[in-house]
Amino acid sequence: MHSQIDLVILGGGCAGLSLASRLSAFGKDAPSVLIIEQRENYTNDRTWCFWDIEHPAYKQQANHAWTSFEISNQQRTHQFDCRKHQYLMLESHTFYQDALTTIEQNPNVELLLGQQVISAPIKNENGWLIQTAQAQYAAKLIVDTRPPQKVNHQDAILWQSFVGYEIQTQADCFLPEKMVLMDFDDTFDDGLAFIYILPTSEKKALIEYTVFSEKILDKQPLITRLNQSIAQKMDGLSYDILRTEHGTLPMGNQLANPNKESTYLYAGLFAGAARPSSGYAFQRIQSWATVCAQSIIDTNTLYAFPKERWLQSFMDELFLTVIHNNPAIAASLFEDLFSQCDFQTVVKFMSDKATVSEHLQIIKSLPPLPFIKALPTFLIKKICAKIALSS
Numbered sequence: 001m002h003s004q005i006d007l008v009i010l011g012g013g014c015a016g017l018s019l020a021s022r023l024s025a026f027g028k029d030a031p032s033v034l035i036i037e038q039r040e041n042y043t044n045d046r047t048w049c050f051w052d053i054e055h056p057a058y059k060q061q062a063n064h065a066w067t068s069f070e071i072s073n074q075q076r077t078h079q080f081d082c083r084k085h086q087y088l089m090l091e092s093h094t095f096y097q098d099a100l101t102t103i104e105q106n107p108n109v110e111l112l113l114g115q116q117v118i119s120a121p122i123k124n125e126n127g128w129l130i131q132t133a134q135a136q137y138a139a140k141l142i143v144d145t146r147p148p149q150k151v152n153h154q155d156a157i158l159w160q161s162f163v164g165y166e167i168q169t170q171a172d173c174f175l176p177e178k179m180v181l182m183d184f185d186d187t188f189d190d191g192l193a194f195i196y197i198l199p200t201s202e203k204k205a206l207i208e209y210t211v212f213s214e215k216i217l218d219k220q221p222l223i224t225r226l227n228q229s230i231a232q233k234m235d236g237l238s239y240d241i242l243r244t245e246h247g248t249l250p251m252g253n254q255l256a257n258p259n260k261e262s263t264y265l266y267a268g269l270f271a272g273a274a275r276p277s278s279g280y281a282f283q284r285i286q287s288w289a290t291v292c293a294q295s296i297i298d299t300n301t302l303y304a305f306p307k308e309r310w311l312q313s314f315m316d317e318l319f320l321t322v323i324h325n326n327p328a329i330a331a332s333l334f335e336d337l338f339s340q341c342d343f344q345t346v347v348k349f350m351s352d353k354a355t356v357s358e359h360l361q362i363i364k365s366l367p368p369l370p371f372i373k374a375l376p377t378f379l380i381k382k383i384c385a386k387i388a389l390s391s
């Protein structure tokens with residue numbers, strides 16, 4: 001067995017590498033850190049998008065920025081100018097490369113690739129024992145960023161399932177300064193479906209088919225829908241698929257907070273990082289990693305993802321419940337949100353930056369009836385969940 005390490009990070013994805021690179025930046029003051037990651041190498045497996053508001057992390061490294069976007073529902077298309085708060089895209093290979101370079105520069109921090117943690121870490125009087133297929137490691141602190149081994153449909157209010165192709169065409173067919181945030185597909189019956197188009201040049205775009213639904217959807221039906229949507233959009237033009245990406249994100253995570261030990265922290269997508277109403281997590285992970293690294297340096301303690309702000313979390317969960325209960329009007333709610341409310345307010349709301357009065361503006365932009373109807377059962381459910389948790 002190896003000598004005891006100050007901190008072992010299980011999983012070197014977005015959260016694990018973000019924390020490790022923040023700690024690496026402390027130079028010789030950094031604790032000893034080992035990241036155990038099961039993949040053999042990093043590929044460009046995803047893209048992270050976020051709005052440019054109040055200095056987001058990785059703004060300088062963003063691979064593309066859009067200055068306008070549109071939302072379409074049935075025959076209506078709404079155009080928006082977002083020059084003031086551009087929509088930014090960070091390709092994961094840029095992020096991984098940046099994190100790996102920072103980590104490599106600090107001899108206290110080591111990344112172990114191709115090793116899978118195969119059982120639950122065991123606590124003893126000195127700390128924790130971690131077992132991989134190849135070796136055993138001892139740690140004082142653990143940050144566990146692995147997703148749960150099994151998730152059930154009821155572990156989130158809704159699930160966001162999506163599949164995307166980065167495609168290249170022969171002829172020019174995209175506007176690289178304009179993206180399509182949501183082009184709703186009203187022919188899909190099993191949830192709220194839309195196409196998301198992120199052009200990065202006249203000939204290249206990432207096109208995703210996304211569904212918000214009660215159940216986690218299989219990849220194959222999404223691929224079929226994606227192919228049909230691309231064929232329709234491209235009007236028969238041929239294209240090559242450069243890369244695919246796929247994901248399932250929890251929206252309104254209902255998993256109980258697993259953090260019970262002060263020396264063992266769950267972190268990442270399923271431990272508080274995913275914003276309920278969007279499933280987005282990248283910027284929230286960046287903010288957490290900065291504070292958690294500082295907390296380890298200052299007091300040798302782990303910092304958990306902060307609890308959602310009450311009003312934001314209430315609004316997010318009620319919004320998801322309304323979408324869940326009324327799939328037929330869900331697309332028009334998004335349409336209302338973007339077209340009836342000031343754009344900066346919507347962006348602040350989506351980026352966890354809205355003030356109380358901005359939250360009220362969001363409420364005012366939406367039709368009250370579906371929310372009033374959903375409120376009694378929503379509140380009863382919340383109270384029951386609280387009672388179950390405390391008993």
Ligand SMILES: Cc1cc2nc3c(=O)[nH]c(=O)nc-3n(C[C@H](O)[C@H](O)[C@H](O)COP(=O)(O)OP(=O)(O)OC[C@H]3O[C@@H](n4cnc5c(N)ncnc54)[C@H](O)[C@@H]3O)c2cc1C
Nearest residue numbers: 011013014015038046048049116117247268269280281282
């Ligand atoms: C395709 C895709 C696109 C996304 N786009 C956006 C976006 O545009 N904006 C946004 O804000 N969010 C987005 N997200 C959501 C979120 O930001 C990402 O899922 C993010 O990667 C979550 O970080 P994480 O560290 O929790 O999980 P991951 O990045 O998935 O990291 C978990 C790591 O744990 C490793 N692991 C798992 N089990 C073991 C084991 N037993 N032993 C060792 N290692 C293990 C995995 O290999 C993985 O590297 C997207 C997600 C996906 C999947």
